[in-house]
Amino acid sequence: MTRKFAILGDIHANIDALDAVVEDARSQGVTDFLSVGDIVGYNAEPAACIAKIRELGCETVRGNHDHYASSPDVSLSDFHPLAAKVMEWTRRRLSQEDAEWLAGLPLEKKIAGFTLVHSTLDMPAHWGYVFDSLAAESNFAYQKTQVCFHGHTHVPIVYEKTAEVRHIEPSEVQIGIGRKFFINTGSVGQPRDGDPRASYAIYDMAERKVLFRRVAYDIEAAMERDRRAELPERLAARLAAGR
Numbered sequence: 708m709t710r711k712f713a714i715l716g717d718i719h720a721n722i723d724a725l726d727a728v729v730e731d732a733r734s735q736g737v738t739d740f741l742s743v744g745d746i747v748g749y750n751a752e753p754a755a756c757i758a759k760i761r762e763l764g765c766e767t768v769r770g771n772h773d774h775y776a777s778s779p780d781v782s783l784s785d786f787h788p789l790a791a792k793v794m795e796w797t798r799r800r801l802s803q804e805d806a807e808w809l810a811g812l813p814l815e816k817k818i819a820g821f822t823l824v825h826s827t828l829d830m831p832a833h834w835g836y837v838f839d840s841l842a843a844e845s846n847f848a849y850q851k852t853q854v855c856f857h858g859h860t861h862v863p864i865v866y867e868k869t870a871e872v873r874h875i876e877p878s879e880v881q882i883g884i885g886r887k888f889f890i891n892t893g894s895v896g897q898p899r900d901g902d903p904r905a906s907y908a909i910y911d912m913a914e915r916k917v918l919f920r921r922v923a924y925d926i927e928a929a930m931e932r933d934r935r936a937e938l939p940e941r942l943a944a945r946l947a948a949g950r
Contacts, residue, residue: 709913710819711736714892715765716743716858716907719772720750720797721896721946723932724905725759727924728895735909735920741818743858744770744825747809748790749897750929750946751936753797756896757805769812770825770858771834776801777809789939796938819912822855836860843868843889854888854917856908862900863893863908863919877908877919890917903949 713732718725732740740763747753753776760767775781776797783791801809814831815824826834827842828849836859837843843866846855863877866889882888893906900906904921911918930943 709911710738711912712739712741712819712910713737714741714743714823714856714908714910715895716825716856716892717745717770717861717894717896718742718756718760719745719748719894719896720753720756721905721929722752722755722759723926723929724896724922724924725756727922728905728907728920729759729763731920731922732907732909737909740765741823741856742767743823743856743892744768744812745772745858746770747776747797747801748772749793749938749942751932751938753800754802754805757801757808761808766816766818766823767812768816768823768825769809769814772797773809773812777806779806789941793938793942796936817852820852820854821910822850822852824855824857826857826859828855834859837866837889837891838862840866846889847887850887850889853886854882854890854910856890856892856910858892858894860891860899861894861897862891863906864891865917866890879919880917882915882917888917893919897946898949899945901949903947 779798827846829845847868868887892908895905909918933943
């Protein structure tokens with residue numbers, strides 16, 4: 708059977724967005740679910756999102772929020788104060804089993820001939836951000852597979868390397884021979900590109916194509932969950948803004 712992968716990133720405890728993405732992916736004939744990390748953080752349903760990912764048999768790598776949520780003795784001094792407050796809240800709501808599961812996730816993983824990482828392959832534990840082709844260049848020096856999927860910035864984008872590195876606007880990307888691709892799937896649970904719909908990617912290995920999907924979901928329900936949990940109002944508001 709030809710495998711067709713749904714690659715999810717930056718779910719961030721948004722169960723409403725995750726459920727909508729899973730439903731959409733199944734309607735597209737996806738056979739496997741994968742995640743580039745940050746299952747928890749920012750929103751109100753960390754345990755529910757972990758349970759859903761595990762129920763799906765979703766292979767995943769560890770994101771920075773997954774790392775800090777499962778490491779209660781690690782300082783949050785590098786976090787923005789808003790993110791640190793929610794991280795403390797998240798830590799209190801994870802079971803020991805969930806925390807151990809997050810802590811045991813690898814920083815990078817090869818599956819079916821391609822790679823998953825949350826940030827970059829050169830220093831995955833430093834959680835560096837890739838916002839431009841120059842930053843992507845460092846990653847390509849360590850990328851041993853033709854395709855690598857990542858997250859962390861919450862913005863879908865494709866970096867392609869031939870003689871030089873260029874970025875491609877995400878829509879449908881043909882995985883051409885003799886090139887490398889470093890692909891950010893965007894965020895399921897907290898998009899930051901001005902489009903509040905959940906973002907994810909489908910990798911069709913038979914067609915050698917990556918298709919980006921945007922999925923509408925019940926944002927008001929997600930915002931209400933955050934408010935009931937007494938999380939900062941700014942986090943609920945940014946779901947509607949997509950910023």
